[in-house]
Amino acid sequence: MIDNQKMSLYAAIESRRDVRAEFSGECVDDAVLQRILTAAHHAPSVGNTQPWDFVVVRSPETLGAFARHVEQQREAFADSLPSDRKDTFDPIRIEGIETSGTGVVVTYDPARGGEHILGRATVDDTGLFSAVLAIENLWLAAVTESIGVGWVSFYDEAYLTDLLDIPWPVRPIAWLCIGPVTEFQRTPDLERFGWRSRRDLSEAIHHEKFGRRD
Ligand SMILES: Cc1cc2nc3c(=O)[nH]c(=O)nc-3n(C[C@H](O)[C@H](O)[C@H](O)COP(=O)(O)O)c2cc1C
Numbered sequence: 001m002i003d004n005q006k007m008s009l010y011a012a013i014e015s016r017r018d019v020r021a022e023f024s025g026e027c028v029d030d031a032v033l034q035r036i037l038t039a040a041h042h043a044p045s046v047g048n049t050q051p052w053d054f055v056v057v058r059s060p061e062t063l064g065a066f067a068r069h070v071e072q073q074r075e076a077f078a079d080s081l082p083s084d085r086k087d088t089f090d091p092i093r094i095e096g097i098e099t100s101g102t103g104v105v106v107t108y109d110p111a112r113g114g115e116h117i118l119g120r121a122t123v124d125d126t127g128l129f130s131a132v133l134a135i136e137n138l139w140l141a142a143v144t145e146s147i148g149v150g151w152v153s154f155y156d157e158a159y160l161t162d163l164l165d166i167p168w169p170v171r172p173i174a175w176l177c178i179g180p181v182t183e184f185q186r187t188p189d190l191e192r193f194g195w196r197s198r199r200d201l202s203e204a205i206h207h208e209k210f211g212r213r214d
Contacts, residue, residue: 019148020093039141045130049113057103073154100179148181
C-alpha cells in the first residue's frame with residue numbers, strides 16, 4: 001500500500017500534466033518506475049485480457065533515433081497548417097524523448113485472450129480502450145510520485161514497430177517520456193500557448209438525449 005503522505009486522487013488528477021519541457025535530465029529511479037508500472041498493470045480490461053505490455057527504452061541510440069523521427073513528423077504537421085495555426089504551433093514543444101531519459105512504449109495485443117473475449121464481441125475497440133486505461137493509471141501514479149509523463153504520438157506506427165521489434169499483431173499505442181521534473185505547469189501547454197483550451201464541463205454534460213443541455 002502507498003502511504004498516506006501521498007497526494008489524494010483528486011489532487012493527482014488536477015495536477016497531472018503532459019510534460020515536455022520540464023524534465024530535469026535525471027533518470028527515474030527503478031523502484032519508482034516499478035511502482036508506476038504496477039499501477040498501470042492494475043487497470044481494468046475487457047474480459048480481463050490485460051492486453052498491454054510496456055517496453056522500457058533507455059538506450060541513447062534508440063532515444064536519439066526516435067527523437068529524429070518525431071522531429072520529421074513534427075515538421076510535416078507544421079507544413080500542413082495554415083499560417084496562423086503554424087505561428088501558434090511553432091513555439092510548442094511536442095516531446096521530451098531524450099531529456100526524460102526513459103521512454104515507456106505501451107503496446108496493445110488484440111490477440112491476447114484468444115477468440116472469445118467476454119465483453120469484446122460487439123465493441124472490438126474495448127481492447128484498445130483497456131490498454132489506454134493502463135496509460136491513465138500510469139500517468140496518475142507518476143504524478144503521485146512527482147514524476148512527469150509526456151505522451152508522444154507524432155510517429156509513424158510502422159517505424160516504431162520496426163524500431164522495437166514489436167511482433168505482429170501487437171501495436172505500439174503510445175510512447176511515454178517518463179522522468180523527474182523541475183516543476184509541473186499548472187496550465188496545459190496547449191492552453192498556455194493559445195492552441196486550445198479546456199471546454200467548460202457544462203458543454204460536455206447532456207441530459208437524456210445527446211445535445212440536451214438544459
Ligand atoms: C492520445 C494522446 C496523444 C498525445 N500526443 C501528444 C504528442 O504527440 N505531443 C504532445 O506534446 N502532447 C501529446 N499529448 C498531450 C496532450 O496535448 C495533452 O494531454 C493536452 O493538451 C492536455 O494537457 P494536459 O495533459 O497537461 O492536461 C497527447 C495526449 C493524448 C491523450
